[in-house]
Amino acid sequence: MDAIRTEDIDHQRRQLLGTATVGIVAAGAISLLPSQLAAAPDDAIRPFRINVPEADLVDLRRRIAATRWPDQETVKDQSQGTPLARLQELVRYWGTDYDWRKIEARLNALPQFVTTIDGVDIHYIHVRSKHPNALPLIVTHGWPGSVIEQLKIIDPLTNPTAHRGQAEDAFDVVVPSLPGYGFSGKPTGTGWDPDRIARAWAEVMKRLGYTRYVAQGGDWGTPISSAMARQGAAGLLGIHINLPATVPPEVAAALAGGPLPTDLSDKERAVVEALMTSGKNGNLAYFTIMTARPQTVGYGATDSPAGLAAWVLVHPGFAQWRYGADHNQSPTRDDVLDNITLYWLTNTATSAARLYWENGARGSVIVAAAQRTAEISLPVAITVFPEDVYRPPETWARRAYRNLSYFNEVDKGGHFAAWEQPGLFSAELRAAFRPLRHTN
Amino acid sequence: MSEVSPTRRDVLATSAAASAITLLFESPARAAGDNAIRPFRINVPEARLVDLRRRIAATQWPETETVADQSQGVQLATIQELARYWERDYDWRKVEAKLNALPQFITEIDGLDIHFIHVRSKHDNALPLIVTHGWPGSVIEQLKIIDPLSNPTAHGASASDAFHVVIPSMPGYGFSGKPTSPGWGPERMGRAWAELMKRLGYPRYVAQGGDWGAFVVDQMGLQAPAGLLAIHTNMPATVPADVDKALQVGAPPPVGLSAEERRAYEELIKTFKQVDYARIMGSRPQTLYGIADSPVGLAAWLLDHNDADGQPAAAVASALNRTTSATGELTRDEVLDNITLYWLTNTGVSASRLYWEYKGGFFNAKGVTIPVAVTVFPGEQYQAPRSWTERAYPRLIHYNKVDRGGHFAAWEQPELFSAELRAAFRSVRQPS
Numbered sequence: 101m102d103a104i105r106t107e108d109i110d111h112q113r114r115q116l117l118g119t120a121t122v123g124i125v126a127a128g129a130i131s132l133l134p135s136q137l138a139a140a141p142d143d144a145i146r147p148f149r150i151n152v153p154e155a156d157l158v159d160l161r162r163r164i165a166a167t168r169w170p171d172q173e174t175v176k177d178q179s180q181g182t183p184l185a186r187l188q189e190l191v192r193y194w195g196t197d198y199d200w201r202k203i204e205a206r207l208n209a210l211p212q213f214v215t216t217i218d219g220v221d222i223h224y225i226h227v228r229s230k231h232p233n234a235l236p237l238i239v240t241h242g243w244p245g246s247v248i249e250q251l252k253i254i255d256p257l258t259n260p261t262a263h264r265g266q267a268e269d270a271f272d273v274v275v276p277s278l279p280g281y282g283f284s285g286k287p288t289g290t291g292w293d294p295d296r297i298a299r300a301w302a303e304v305m306k307r308l309g310y311t312r313y314v315a316q317g318g319d320w321g322t323p324i325s326s327a328m329a330r331q332g333a334a335g336l337l338g339i340h341i342n343l344p345a346t347v348p349p350e351v352a353a354a355l356a357g358g359p360l361p362t363d364l365s366d367k368e369r370a371v372v373e374a375l376m377t378s379g380k381n382g383n384l385a386y387f388t389i390m391t392a393r394p395q396t397v398g399y400g401a402t403d404s405p406a407g408l409a410a411w412v413l414v415h416p417g418f419a420q421w422r423y424g425a426d427h428n429q430s431p432t433r434d435d436v437l438d439n440i441t442l443y444w445l446t447n448t449a450t451s452a453a454r455l456y457w458e459n460g461a462r463g464s465v466i467v468a469a470a471q472r473t474a475e476i477s478l479p480v481a482i483t484v485f486p487e488d489v490y491r492p493p494e495t496w497a498r499r500a501y502r503n504l505s506y507f508n509e510v511d512k513g514g515h516f517a518a519w520e521q522p523g524l525f526s527a528e529l530r531a532a533f534r535p536l537r538h539t540n
Numbered sequence: 541m542s543e544v545s546p547t548r549r550d551v552l553a554t555s556a557a558a559s560a561i562t563l564l565f566e567s568p569a570r571a572a573g574d575n576a577i578r579p580f581r582i583n584v585p586e587a588r589l590v591d592l593r594r595r596i597a598a599t600q601w602p603e604t605e606t607v608a609d610q611s612q613g614v615q616l617a618t619i620q621e622l623a624r625y626w627e628r629d630y631d632w633r634k635v636e637a638k639l640n641a642l643p644q645f646i647t648e649i650d651g652l653d654i655h656f657i658h659v660r661s662k663h664d665n666a667l668p669l670i671v672t673h674g675w676p677g678s679v680i681e682q683l684k685i686i687d688p689l690s691n692p693t694a695h696g697a698s699a700s701d702a703f704h705v706v707i708p709s710m711p712g713y714g715f716s717g718k719p720t721s722p723g724w725g726p727e728r729m730g731r732a733w734a735e736l737m738k739r740l741g742y743p744r745y746v747a748q749g750g751d752w753g754a755f756v757v758d759q760m761g762l763q764a765p766a767g768l769l770a771i772h773t774n775m776p777a778t779v780p781a782d783v784d785k786a787l788q789v790g791a792p793p794p795v796g797l798s799a800e801e802r803r804a805y806e807e808l809i810k811t812f813k814q815v816d817y818a819r820i821m822g823s824r825p826q827t828l829y830g831i832a833d834s835p836v837g838l839a840a841w842l843l844d845h846n847d848a849d850g851q852p853a854a855a856v857a858s859a860l861n862r863t864t865s866a867t868g869e870l871t872r873d874e875v876l877d878n879i880t881l882y883w884l885t886n887t888g889v890s891a892s893r894l895y896w897e898y899k900g901g902f903f904n905a906k907g908v909t910i911p912v913a914v915t916v917f918p919g920e921q922y923q924a925p926r927s928w929t930e931r932a933y934p935r936l937i938h939y940n941k942v943d944r945g946g947h948f949a950a951w952e953q954p955e956l957f958s959a960e961l962r963a964a965f966r967s968v969r970q971p972s
Contacts, residue, residue, distance in 0.1 A: 163598075163600075166595075167833050168832055168833045168886065169829070169832060169833070170826070170828075170829060170832035170886065170888065170889035170890065171718050171720075171886070171889065171890055172720070173825075173826040174719055174720055174721050174722050174893060175722060180824065180825050180826040180827075180893065180896055181824035181825060181826030181827030181828070182826060182827055182829075183826065184826070187829065286603055287606055288603075288604070288606060289606050290606050290607060356789055356790070357788055357789035358789065381823070382819070382820075382822065382823020382824060383823075384819075385816070385819040385820040385822070385823040385824060386820065386824070386827075388816045388819055388820075389816040389817065389819065389820045391816070392613075392813075392814070392816040393612065393613035393816060393817070393844060393851075394612050394613060395602070395605045395612040395613030395614060395615070395616070395840075396612075396613030396614050396817075396840050396841060396843075396844040397613070397820075397841075398602045398613070399601075399602065399614070399619065399830070399834065399836050399837045399839075399840040399841075400828065400829075400830020400831050400833070400834045400836075400837020400838070400840070400841065401830050401837070402600055402601065402602040402837075403599050403600045403601070403830065403833075403834035403836055403837050404829065404830040404832075404833035404834040404837060406829045406830070406833050407828075407829045407830020407831070407832075407833050407834060407837060408830070409829075410826075410827050410828075410829040410830070411827060411829075411830065413827075414824055414827045447600065447602065447603075449602065450602035450603065451602070451603060454606060454612065457611075457612055
């Protein structure tokens with residue numbers, strides 16, 4: 101960033117704003133950016149602002165009002181998917197009172213940038229701490245998330261003294277949008293799997309001039325952060341993950357229909373049984389259909405706001421979400437709609453689903469062998485949030501990650517930990533990375 | 541249909557408060573619980589067709605898939621081309637007229653309105669036959685077999701092979717009612733079909749099915765209702781228990797399989813890799829709001845059913861390029877007739893729920909002991925070996941491997957399919 105002078109930023113910003121209307125209407129928010137800035141050097145870092153044309157918001161509200169609903173589910177619980185009445189209430193609010201401009205302003209209040217890596221525009225938020233010696237940190241979201249999941253941890257991490265933290269725990273925070281997600285570009289060819297994204301993230305950190313940094317991720321952010329560690333990205337000191345791939349081979353075999361290992365501890369057995377129950381309850385079907393047919397599942401989610409909202413909410417991470425009925429719950433109704441609206445406005449339902457297809461044959465993100473955790477020698481820190489899709493036992497974590505530098509089970513929070521418990525999540529990152537700050 | 545008129549007002553009067561489907565029905569109102577069989581006609585309001593075309597034209601599309609094949613799902617160019625035709629040139633009124641030219645009825649069974657086509661043969665001693673469609677199908681799959689079966693002499697066959705044909709819409713599908721509580725799986729449908737045949741005054745009949753229809757006829761075979769002489773299935777459930785167990789975990793073929801059995805095993809392994817659509821409908825059918833709200837979302841979802849030769853089914857994919865067929869092969873209009881029926885009746889989600897309802901095995905032998913006839917079509921999910929079929933259905937009265945046709949056999953090869961049914965059921969007819 102230091103290389104870009106103020107007038108360049110202003111000049112480029114004008115260009116971005118000037119083309120935003122055409123760009124978003126015609127082809128998604130990002131598509132005109134590359135040609136727009138074709139003259140810039142390949143590794144240029146371009147400032148980025150969001151300015152969604154009002155017509156797009158009007159069109160969204162019009163589509164919401166015209167929603168054709170299916171009939172009601174035949175059960176009284178969520179076992180067939182998002183119940184009609186709940187979704188109708190959420191979508192009614194979305195189409196009448198929800199205000200995208202608030203989140204747009206919040207995002208635009210943060211320094212955002214786009215840089216082209218490996219042929220795809222990568223969007224990211226980059227907030228530097230005012231504290232010297234802050235540790236650079238790249239935080240990766242997953243599906244069905246976006247950078248919006250991470251907004252609440254940016255200030256606690258960059259400005260810890262305002263959040264009961266210490267200056268020496270400060271981070272410089274980089275929060276990228278995955279390729280195919282949010283304001284990043286959409287790959288037009290294959291190959292953008294977690295390993296390739298990991299290499300792109302290393303390049304982002306390099307372009308930002310960070311020679312010593314750490315990485316964090318949950319959901320898809322875990323395989324990506326883990327791949328960075330496995331690849332030994334230059335300057336990477338260690339990672340923190342909150343959906344670790346700890347399931348050992350004999351348990352993976354049992355989950356696939358094989359015999360249950362006989363030497364499990366009570367705690368391990370409870371985890372296995374919870375995973376089996378979850379599978380039987382159909383919690384993995386969204387995963388397998390996007391792995392197999394992302395394009396097919398994408399059409400309805402791309403054309404129907406209600407279809408998109410329900411598809412986002414199919415993720416088991418939302419099982420305990422109260423649709424805004426609990427005003428103390430994070431994410432709030434607006435938070436969730438911010439994220440869904442971001443998918444809508446950037447038309448990324450299909451491109452985001454494709455990450456599952458790209459992962460493809462590698463299989464489960466929680467199985468140690470599938471994720472090749474044995475090849476990671478860098479320090480790995482894990483926080484287990486109790487309501488996540490599984491609660492990895494420490495015994496498995498120690499087997500999976502030979503350099504487990506931190507393991508802590510906290511008492512609250514779930515799959516979207518940074519979104520749900522930003523204070524606790526930030527405290528975990530401070531504790532997890534403290535020992536790595538002064539390593540070489 | 542003059543008897544419809546007095547009560548039609550009632551139907552229209554209550555439709556505003558009820559679901560969209562009500563407006564499509566032209567059938568006398570009835571007292572709950574009665575056994576009346578009410579004539580039925582389809583008359584989709586023009587406004588609904590205008591709305592459909594408007595929605596298609598306003599589709600928000602995703603970007604092109606990142607591959608040059610169908611491995612990520614229905615390709616953008618394919619669905620865009622189909623949508624263009626659907627919006628501009630496709631004519632629902634043609635199939636509506638075709639359906640209305642057939643005697644259609646509704647009767648309430650087990651608390652639910654069941655729609656069916658009922659064509660009686662002019663031939664005495666015709667054998668009553670109930671034919672059940674599957675997903676993503678409807679009675680539209682069976683339209684081309686009605687005349688060959690009920691009027692065989694016009695199709696080079698003998699009067700002694702005639703059938704009275706009954707083709708119901710499954711609960712939650714087409715013009716049948718939508719269940720509002722759980723329980724309507726193949727077992728309950730089987731019992732409803734037996735009641736339907738009883739109500740029609742058929743003391744002796746046969747049943748046929750493919751896809752979900754195959755599950756229904758297997759259940760009827762297990763229930764063995766009075767009067768059911770035999771079943772014919774074109775998606776037989778023959779897999780022995782040990783083989784099925786190996787399949788479920790994706791194991792290598794068990795030792796001791798014959799070459800034919802091993803081939804079937806490998807086909808089934810492939811099939812189970814192409815049924816993630818079934819897994820999501822089996823677990824979260826209500827989540828598919830997009831197929832209720834988006835015509836293109838619905839069309840893509842229905843198209844992406846596999847057959848032995850591809851996903852989407854090769855037979856359906858090739859039909860999208862076939863504008864007419866003199867020999868009864870599947871055409872683009874027929875594919876759209878079926879998709880449009882789902883759209884107009886808003887049954888994408890209610891139909892999906894059948895997968896949620898069913899908790900049993902898929903191709904495993906179910907223990908049917910009544911007479912069973914099987915036709916193996918080459919494009920079906922797997923080629924049921926004769927050895928497995930004989931074990932699964934100990935009273936096998938017909939087993940034939942034919943050389944063309946696939947998962948949607950009646951739709952793809954109506955003449956061949958009809959000939960198979962004639963041959964299959966000949967032995968259970970009473971000598972006249």
